[in-house]
Amino acid sequence: MxxxxxxxxxxxxxIKDRIEDQIVNDQLKVHEQIxxxxxxxxxxxxxxxxxxxxxNLLVDAGVIYKKRGVGMFVAEGAxxxxxxxxxxxFVDQYMxxxxxxxxxxxxxxxxxxxxxxxxKGRGEQ
Numbered sequence: 001m002x003x004x005x006x007x008x009x010x011x012x013x014x015i016k017d018r019i020e021d022q023i024v025n026d027q028l029k030v031h032e033q034i035x036x037x038x039x040x041x042x043x044x045x046x047x048x049x050x051x052x053x054x055x056n057l058l059v060d061a062g063v064i065y066k067k068r069g070v071g072m073f074v075a076e077g078a079x080x081x082x083x084x085x086x087x088x089x090f091v092d093q094y095m096x097x098x099x100x101x102x103x104x105x106x107x108x109x110x111x112x113x114x115x116x117x118x119x120k121g122r123g124e125q
Contacts, residue, residue, distance in 0.1 A: 011046055015054030020063065023074055024082050034064060034072045 005014050022028040035043070040051045055072060058064045063078045102112050 005044060005046070011044075012050050012054035012057070015040060015044070015046075015051055016057045019054070019058060020082050023063065023079050024086070026079075028074050030074050030076055030078065032074050033070075034074065036071055 005011055008014075009017075019028070019034055022034075028034055034055075037048060037051045037055060040046075040055075041048050044051075055064070059066060059072070061081075062075055063082065064072045065075050066072055099112075107115075
């Protein structure tokens with residue numbers, strides 16, 4: 001986990017996103033305990049209420065669950081749920097604007113596929 005938080009979005013959302021990333025990347029697995037609020041407060045040097053707000057969003061979404069007096073754990077199906085949410089977000093945030101711009105520029109589907117394959121090749125170097 002990186003120590004740095006930034007101004008791109010509220011800190012409690014960044015805490016939520018980092019835990020989600022750990023679940024999606026298999027750093028945290030089903031029924032595995034997540035770092036405690038105290039550990040996160042100490043690690044990031046931020047307010048306890050800020051951490052709790054991010055954690056509570058995950059509990060409310062069913063991504064993690066509480067065991068009273070023990071801690072927070074990754075819920076069954078959390079990874080799959082997060083991946084589905086991110087796929088939808090990917091389409092809305094990246095694919096639709098890209099397709100709209102491609103249409104404006106007269107880029108055909110074949111050209112678009114070629115460009116994506118070229119770009120993918122760059123990332124594998």
